[in-house]
Amino acid sequence: MNTTSTQLGATAPIAVSAAHVDSVGPLTVAYSPDFLVWMLGSGDGSHPTNPVRAQLATEFLVSELAGATSVLDPTSLDRATVRAAIESVHEHGFVSRVVDDGLDAQWSGRRPEMGQTAMTMFAGTMVAVENMLAGTSKVAFNPQGAKHHAAFDGSSGFCVFNDMVWAALEFKKAGLRPLYLDWDIHAGDGTQTMLFETDIPTLSIHNGATFPYDGMTRELSLAGTRHVSHHLENHAFNWCIEDEDGDDALAWALGEAMEVIDEYQPDVILLAAGADGMGGANNLGVDNTYTYAGFTAAAHSVAEVANRWANGRVLIGGAGGYQPLTHTPRVWANVVEEIYLGVN
Ligand SMILES: [Zn+2]
Numbered sequence: 001m002n003t004t005s006t007q008l009g010a011t012a013p014i015a016v017s018a019a020h021v022d023s024v025g026p027l028t029v030a031y032s033p034d035f036l037v038w039m040l041g042s043g044d045g046s047h048p049t050n051p052v053r054a055q056l057a058t059e060f061l062v063s064e065l066a067g068a069t070s071v072l073d074p075t076s077l078d079r080a081t082v083r084a085a086i087e088s089v090h091e092h093g094f095v096s097r098v099v100d101d102g103l104d105a106q107w108s109g110r111r112p113e114m115g116q117t118a119m120t121m122f123a124g125t126m127v128a129v130e131n132m133l134a135g136t137s138k139v140a141f142n143p144q145g146a147k148h149h150a151a152f153d154g155s156s157g158f159c160v161f162n163d164m165v166w167a168a169l170e171f172k173k174a175g176l177r178p179l180y181l182d183w184d185i186h187a188g189d190g191t192q193t194m195l196f197e198t199d200i201p202t203l204s205i206h207n208g209a210t211f212p213y214d215g216m217t218r219e220l221s222l223a224g225t226r227h228v229s230h231h232l233e234n235h236a237f238n239w240c241i242e243d244e245d246g247d248d249a250l251a252w253a254l255g256e257a258m259e260v261i262d263e264y265q266p267d268v269i270l271l272a273a274g275a276d277g278m279g280g281a282n283n284l285g286v287d288n289t290y291t292y293a294g295f296t297a298a299a300h301s302v303a304e305v306a307n308r309w310a311n312g313r314v315l316i317g318g319a320g321g322y323q324p325l326t327h328t329p330r331v332w333a334n335v336v337e338e339i340y341l342g343v344n
Pocket residue numbers: 184185186274276319320321
């Protein structure tokens with residue numbers, strides 16, 4: 001296993017037993033070259049979210065989980081079906097502005113190709129859910145998924161369409177009890193708000209002193225200190241850590257989150273596996289200090305709890321990660337591998 005890897009490129013292939021693939025299915029990875037169109041900002045690749053991170057993570061998984069990774073291109077889905085799915089969770093005028101007019105606050109000017117790619121990224125999560133519900137794969141990953149700041153009627157924080165909200169509701173429709181866990185360094189505010197009136201639990205571990213600065217995922221008066229901000233009646237849980245906090249803070253929050261998960265006993269876990277708490281230089285000014293070991297330990301906990309309650313089912317979205325050419329794809333691949341190899 002390369003799960004403590006700090007090597008930034010692909011590592012040696014991991015021998016995955018045929019029995020593991022038989023029991024868990026292949027790892028489904030949603031990837032399309034269309035993801036690479038998602039150049040925000042000036043479009044020259046300097047934006048913190050450079051989508052090359054998704055390509056690199058996919059390449060790592062394909063070469064390291066040799067023979068156990070199934071890459072599916074979400075552009076194969078019928079576009080009208082994708083649009084209907086997006087409109088099932090978002091306001092139609094907002095969807096039309098993005099898809100029909102190519103307009104959104106996350107970029108400037110009219111860029112119809114960006115509207116199409118926003119759909120493709122959302123469709124990546126649809127492909128993942130489809131395979132999980134069909135029983136083909138227990139673990140599926142969309143590197144351009146978990147757009148957790150997106151709200152019902154508008155985009156926010158580089159997120160346009162909230163694929164995880166759709167996925168949670170889709171699992172629920174299929175008779176499963178989903179639970180959403182988010183360790184991106186920014187609060188999963190859009191997802192929490194959109195699921196707030198449902199009985200689907202949302203758990204977010206984030207820096208409480210940074211974007212999105214809302215009062216629902218933190219206690220504003222306590223920003224800058226470790227604290228919790230739970231809304232028990234709405235099944236919404238938030239653990240806020242501080243600037244410069246690292247693995248011990250993540251472990252503290254995740255330890256409590258695991259107790260909450262044990263109480264809910266979900267049938268499927270949705271994970272927003274943001275890599276943006278990673279230490280080191282990054283393109284967004286994030287100053288938290290998670291390490292490879294911290295992410296791997298967190299992924300190990302998710303695999304354990306998925307085995308305990310969810311028959312090993314975990315849907316993973318990449319969420320944020322602002323070291324797109326270095327740590328982000330490596331963290332994502334490590335996390336996905338740890339979970340895929342850890343479930344049974
Ligand atoms: Zn983030």
